[in-house]
Amino acid sequence: xxxxxxxxxxxxxxxxxxxxxxxxxxxxxxxxxxxxxxxxxxxxxxxxxxxxxxxxxxxxxxxxxxxxxxxxxxxxxxxxxxxxxxxxxxxxxxxxxxxxxxxxxxxxxxxxxxxxxxxxxxxxxxxxxxxxxxxxxxxxxxxxxxxxxxxxxxxxxxxxxxxxxxxxxxxxxxxxxxxxx
Amino acid sequence: xxxxxxxxxxxxxxxxxxxxxxxxxxxxxxxxxxxxxxxxxxxxxxxxxxxxxxxxxxxxxxxxxxxxxxxxxxxxxxxxxxxxxxxxxxxxxxxxxxxxxxxxxxxxxxxxxxxxxxxxxxxxxxxxxxxxxxxxxxxxxxxxxxxxxxxxxxxxxxxxxxxxxxxxxxxxxxxxxxxxxxxxxxxxxxxxxxxxxxxx
Numbered sequence: 001x002x003x004x005x006x007x008x009x010x011x012x013x014x015x016x017x018x019x020x021x022x023x024x025x026x027x028x029x030x031x032x033x034x035x036x037x038x039x040x041x042x043x044x045x046x047x048x049x050x051x052x053x054x055x056x057x058x059x060x061x062x063x064x065x066x067x068x069x070x071x072x073x074x075x076x077x078x079x080x081x082x083x084x085x086x087x088x089x090x091x092x093x094x095x096x097x098x099x100x101x102x103x104x105x106x107x108x109x110x111x112x113x114x115x116x117x118x119x120x121x122x123x124x125x126x127x128x129x130x131x132x133x134x135x136x137x138x139x140x141x142x143x144x145x146x147x148x149x150x151x152x153x154x155x156x157x158x159x160x161x162x163x164x165x166x167x168x169x170x171x172x173x174x175x176x177x178x179x180x181x
Numbered sequence: 182x183x184x185x186x187x188x189x190x191x192x193x194x195x196x197x198x199x200x201x202x203x204x205x206x207x208x209x210x211x212x213x214x215x216x217x218x219x220x221x222x223x224x225x226x227x228x229x230x231x232x233x234x235x236x237x238x239x240x241x242x243x244x245x246x247x248x249x250x251x252x253x254x255x256x257x258x259x260x261x262x263x264x265x266x267x268x269x270x271x272x273x274x275x276x277x278x279x280x281x282x283x284x285x286x287x288x289x290x291x292x293x294x295x296x297x298x299x300x301x302x303x304x305x306x307x308x309x310x311x312x313x314x315x316x317x318x319x320x321x322x323x324x325x326x327x328x329x330x331x332x333x334x335x336x337x338x339x340x341x342x343x344x345x346x347x348x349x350x351x352x353x354x355x356x357x358x359x360x361x362x363x364x365x366x367x368x369x370x371x372x373x374x375x376x377x378x379x380x381x
Contacts, residue, residue: 012192013198017192017193017195020191021188021189021191021192024188024191024192025188028188048184052182052184052187055184055187055188055191056191057321057381059191059194061319061320061321062198063197063198063199063200063319064200064201064319064320064321069258074321077321077381078321078381081323081381082381085381117182117187118182121182132190135189135190135193136182136183136187136190137186157195157196158196160190160194160195160196161194161196164190164191164194172380
């Protein structure tokens with residue numbers, strides 16, 4: 001139900017993190033359906049990439065959602081444009097297959113990979129990537145993380161937020177990325 | 182990374198959401214530029230009499246109208262926000278026609294302060310345009326270049342309206358060209374900034 005997701009997101013914006021996580025979790029399947037509709041058949045395997053990038057964008061720009069207006073059209077715009085970005089990036093790759101440039105020594109590309117966020121993570125600094133991964137795998141146990149990264153609680157909070165911003169930028173600037181090995 | 186893991190990370194981010202607050206961000210910049218015009222550039226001494234003459238009225242109100250239009254377009258809410266450039270192209274075309282007529286009837290194109298005008302408008306636009314683009318970064322902009330262009334046009338037009346308080350060149354052959362170019366420079370700078378800084 002849209003209204004239910006909207007309520008959860010409103011509570012999330014008001015600071016209820018559990019409601020926020022539940023809202024995003026409910027949003028994800030809806031966005032997956034949108035992405036599958038937006039992507040042409042040969043690119044369906046990228047749907048999860050589209051969902052993840054759109055989730056990142058929704059998170060970073062959630063302050064611009066006007067809570068008095070319906071959530072879904074706003075989510076729809078973000079998901080649609082992430083799908084368009086994916087299609088464009090795919091088209092670029094098709095125009096210039098890396099296999100035509102064997103002398104560059106690029107690694108073999110698995111045509112079925114759907115690891116865009118993973119690739120973007122690989123382009124972050126070690127600390128940023130570790131911060132994101134730790135939060136993903138072990139949840140947010142602030143004390144352990146504080147000692148592990150040698151950061152105070154305030155600094156840890158800011159460091160994670162900046163890491164997410166950089167992750168979003170790295171995912172968006174896909175076209176500037178060249179494999180180095 | 183699995184989507185559920187990503188959601189866990191996003192929910193762990195405790196930094197409060199950033200709101201665009203465009204009007205609130207731009208207002209101090211407008212005040213700063215107005216102060217700069219009043220204190221550094223200085224308002225022309227004969228402003229009160231000059232503003233009653235038609236060309237002076239045009240050179241003050243035209244940029245004001247452009248700024249109002251760009252501002253209103255930028256302030257509209259997603260998702261039904263469209264950012265048309267046709268109205269600006271039309272104003273530019275009309276200004277170009279007016280300029281051609283003014284030149285043909287012997288207007289002075291170069292004046293005494295063409296360069297000063299071209300430098301002043303972007304300088305005065307910066308305190309307005311920069312916070313505007315920074316605010317737009319927190320918004321979903323499906324057309325980043327165009328949003329940047331409109332932000333630049335807003336800042337340039339607002340700066341021009343302020344600069345018109347100082348400038349004492351009242352010939353249409355002068356101000357339609359140099360004001361127009363000044364605003365266009367700001368629009369172009371905004372477009373470049375938008376492409377780099379804005380997006381979905």
